[in-house]
Amino acid sequence: MDKRKLYLQVIIYLTLGTISSCQQKVKTVDKHGEQKTYSELVYPLLDSENSRWFFFSSASRPFGMVNLSPDTEIDGAWGSGYRYKTDTIRGFSHIHAWQMSGISVMPVTVSAANESTIFEDFYSKFSHETERISPGYHYVDLDRFKIASELTSTTRVGLHQYTYPEDSQSAILFNLNTMLGPCENMDGELTQNSDNELSGKVVMDATHRRPKPFTVYFKVLLNTDVTSVKKDDKTGNYLIKLDDPRKKVLMKVGVSYTSVENAGLNIEEEMPHWDFDKVVRESTEEWNGLLGRIKVEGGTATDQRRFYTDLWHSLQGRRIINDVNGAYPDNTGEVFRIGQLPLDSNGKPEFNHFNSDSYWGAQWTINTLWGLVYPEIKQQFVYSLLQYQKDGGLVPRGPSGGNYTYVMTGASSTPFIVSAIQEGLVTEDLESIYQILKKNHMIGGIMEKAGYEHHTNYGGGLKYYIENGYVPYPIPEGKFGGHQDGAGLTMEYAYQDWTLAQLAKKLGHEADYGYFIKRSENFKNVYDETTGWMRPKNVEGEWLEKFDPYQYKVGFVEANAAQATWFVPHNLEGLAELMGGRDKAVQQLNGQFEEASKLDFTAGTSHDLEEHPEYRKIPINYGNQPSIQTAFVFHQIGRPDLTQYWSRNVVRETFSGLSPSTGYNGDEDQGLMGSLAVMMKIGLFQMNGGVDEDPVYQIGSPLFDKISIDLNPDFYSNATFTIEADNNSEENVYVKSAKWNNEVLEGYVIHNSQITKGGRLVLQMADQ
Template identity: 65%
Template sequence: MKIAIKQCFKILVASFFLFGSCTCSNSSIVESVKLAPVDLVYPLLDTENSRWFFFASASRPFGMVNLSPDTEVDGAWGSGYRYKNDTIQGFSHVHAWQLSGLSVLPVTVDSISEITIFKDFKSKFSHRTEQVSPGYHYVELDRYGITAELSSTKRTGLHRYSFSEDKEPALLFNLNSILGPCNNANGVLQRVDSKTLSGELVITATRRRPKPVKLFFHIELNTDVIAVTQDEQTGNYLVKVGGKEVLMKVGISYTSYENAKNNVKTEVPHWDFEQIIKASKEEWNDLLGRISITGGTETQQRRFYTDLWHALQGRRTISDVNGAYPDYTGDDFRIGQLPLDESGKPKFNHYNSDSFWGAQWTLNTLWGLVYPDIMEEFVYSLLQYHKDGGLIPRGPSGGNYTYVMTGASSTPFIVSAVQKGIVTQDLDSIYSALKKNHLVEGIMEKAGYEHYTMTGGGFKHYLANGYVPYPIPEGKFGLHEDGASLTMEYAYQDWTLAQLAKKLGRSEDFDFFMKRSDNYKNVFDTSVGWMRPKDIDGNWLPNYDPYTYENGFNESNGAQSTWFVPHDIEGLAELMGGKSKAVDKLNRQFSKAGEQGFTSGNAHAKELHPEYRRVPINYGNQPSIQTAFVFNKLGRPDLAQFWSRTVVEKVFSGLSPSTGYNGDEDQGLMGSLAVLMKLGLFQMNGGTEDNPKYELGSSLFPKAVLRLPNGNTLQINAQQAATNHYYIQDIQFNGRPVPELYLRHADLIKGGILDYQLADKPSEN
């Protein structure tokens, strides 16, 4: 290994946590070892259970390029970097929601293997020699005796390969093969000059993204290209190169070769690999460092910054450095252009993103307080889709709609940004764009991945009868056509839109959507005390078992989803017979769920397991991740404090490849949730009311400092924070008592000191 790389990692080696399987100590951080937040991140977390877009290493925050090794490539689930697989199949540049592309593997060949290499190319590797940190990946390919190092800028991948001496060095480009969620096809690679290659491929359609997407790339090497050979059977390419030390820049674009080349020219005008690693670490450290924690165990600190790292990656840039972006929302492909500022730079980036389903309890709060600049960009990206295609998406991919999940999940996200003063311009036009999704011909009429009809969302029944029937009588048109969940989701999202209508003085719209927000009551059966599906004739689902999974409820059971009323917990409690009965009911659910660790196993697929599917509360998927803080609304903050901290210990404290998020970490949602629960901050309605409330929970760390983008700091002190100190005895903000256990956004962003007194017993007050 090079001396420079040894220097780059000497602190990491000394702290024993970035290499291979991590068995971490619970001892306190040694004060003399001052590790930056980026050096505390453990990228291998939960990689035994990861999916195509889950893992990241050589990537910048929200980078177009997410360069990392693939040990499994067959399917969206169980693919990408899987820790238990010991064979590398290639280094891919695109690991995104419904997108994959540009796999390359350095190899060595002789006269025989250069013929067979196209089908026999995989190489063993060992975690013992592997090094992984945000922005960098080092791995040794045992079969070839090659050391490979990867890093990146936002749109360009950087490779450094050291080849053995006895065989010819070459690069295998697998441009025509299955890669994660889809096939790569029509791949073309050509030599431009002695040190430059260019090409393109088609990221073929999927059920979730029914239009193919083109990927263009521009490649520069520091050594000569000796020969380029295409295999007739596979259509893939072998590029022989000169020299044993090879550097390679790979710029990508979804618009053109020229823009791929320009991305490289603009972002990497040099060949200093160490400088790119350093810049990547600095960029990550700047974002992670907006929250500084003190105290806690070594494992707790590492897990906190790993959670925060997850909250800042996964969703991917698709616009070029000059603001060009792919638009597939119409009948024909077009190259769009983002608005530019006075200096000629794009005002925001355009994004590929999984759904915002569940973001009301995660990204809304974390981004809205600590990363408003990121939240603003995503809002304007969502609005750009509306300008191009007529609808605000809930999960766009490749410049088009995917209709992933259900409802209008972008509404609370955007409304929260407005209520927090992050987005302040053109509010009337934003409201009109959001309102369209809540009316006929809007996105609420489409259920999961329903591309060709406006039926599966059951929206016309919601308008006519106040609920979505289960089953939907028109038939099956998409996934997630679960009527009770759809009704509850629409009702909550209607409430959030009503808050924006109120802000803008649209009183009739406010009354209209507030009335619709009560529709959740139409699927609550007072005779059994649970949310319960109804058929088209208004009959309750017979032989109802609230613990049956996806029986009228999306990715959940009725027991979990009964509490999905973020806007009116008090009204829900009335239906249950009062707050006392609601508390008893939810407390029993938590007690029972604790026996199974509060999750449906350790992976999303386990929710289908006969035992795991019956868990009463599931912190491995979005529908019930708010439930600990429901106790605040029921007048029992002590139970909110106890159960939220217990969930953190059981669900969000592990630090190994075998555990981490226990299910469905949809591009930062569960990482964000873990960060918020550890800080003791939560927003039940997603921060969508005027001057939003932050509910205060039990902080895990003795001290946390949030560096706010406006220059202020929020310091959270909880000197008694310890494993068994869950309960708030007293809390003050800037020296004044906080009796209601919440603070408003306008007060928090001014900064100040939040002082907790915690104990191992509830307060007697």
């Protein structure tokens, strides 16, 4: 054990502590003068007591096809894989993605005493005391087998390093047929190709959300010989025994969703060597390069660690599904096919293709962060969405397994794509893009489908929205998809129609612009002036009886009426007018924040607690997407000071601290909450999703004294955008004045065209 600890300390020093002269910029300094690299500041265990299958990451690259990490649960709550309080490892699996899982392996030692039971009795205790985790690396001791296990990866290849005890028979279990996270793994096959090479495949069974089975192929290379491969008749799983157990065993696992051959090609291109430490170093450098685009000064050491953990999560969850040669799985048609992404002059894919949860709520999160800091990433995701349309006919809102899932509701990809166009990230074929986005907003488009409605088109109630100006609750045709909550759907469609109208206007489609602008006013049809809330109504136009604005998921998608009423990001002035004016709107929302503060602005610490009687009546919930914009509503209705006050309070109570027990309250949803926390902490927000002709940022209350953002010169100027919060403190949360490049900035807003040229925003902070 002492030797392993010493070895681990050396690895950590080499991979995380050594910074060459060309990497001096990947440092940050807290108030105590301590310098750390950005990846060292990340706390991967955040919220890991409540994690979902795709949430926890360790040995992974940004958006990596491979997300290699230990699984302490294989069929747990919310399909979780790694839960901090579970002290037993059940395998190391390579795929933790939205509705996808696969290739679970477990290093073991075999003896006469356990060889007959090892296929079913292989779990091992472990201790967090010896566990070490950093972006791109995971170390854990398997106490039962006395095996030191280390994990790292490239984008498409997992790399394992196992140190077995001396005088033991080293072996590895391939648990290819098992329940793993969100789906059953079945029809697993493993074939030995040579002394140190194996290959195989696993089928991920269809789920309620992902309607078709999906196959993952893999190739395995080891630095030692395989002496035997045994298949267990009962479990269908495989045990491989290894030669020469005294040396460290290295194992590469290349993954592909198209073929074994491409899995091998991914290994050849991304990991042609056997240098484990090099892969860890390169992973650290890649993470530092992305995390280091935002540099913060000031705040506490915990503030800085939490900030870079939030930023790290914003680059997680949504996973690459194409091979290095651009081959990708297309499951949108009747028959599975292998598609081919366009290649650049070097024979590399022009963009990556992705598996992704919904863009529901992205208008306030990754829309803004990716557009500002990672424009090349946002551009790739837009092109990926458009590739799905070319294959399947519709722009998806959350694809998985190369296919549509119809996760959540509406046309949430519309504001994401329109904002990328308005930011200048997508400049070609705008007319065709407009036409395919428009299709989603009409009969036959994705708005017709409620959550996971694969085979019908009734649940979204779009025909009623078009004909009557609102979606009724309940839908007269009956129950089809999930989330058939008419008032909430009406409000969501109205906002998304407004975003599409901005693109119509840009392209000169005056009639379409007028049509969608008119539809964007439909939110007014579900506002009940007698109660002061949005309220469901049935198909006859009658208000829901026994209405309770704090009743959860009755006419509103994952929300109550109090939370959802403020979902009018495109016309908050119009909402305030319905409420009797700005003052009354401010008074109502401020009261909601005061009440929500008693529960720290969240409905419990995990997504599955939202329906608990104690939490479901909370009037503002920063643990889920529907009301995460509300602190910035004040800004839009004339009270930026209340935006500054409440946004800083939400940051302090909801998005601060480092603990396995909390962090995002169990519903991080692939970067959405991490991105939200980042934007609130740097004091910028885009209420309407950044779809103006020149997108507008509302200024909030920065947590840090100085924030510097390196702008990507391939898209913006080769300059730095800096925010300085003078006289900033925990008490001084109010912005008393703002200057942009030494000129007074009016209205506490700044435009995208200003920021992307680079410059200096100076905010004078005060306590009132």
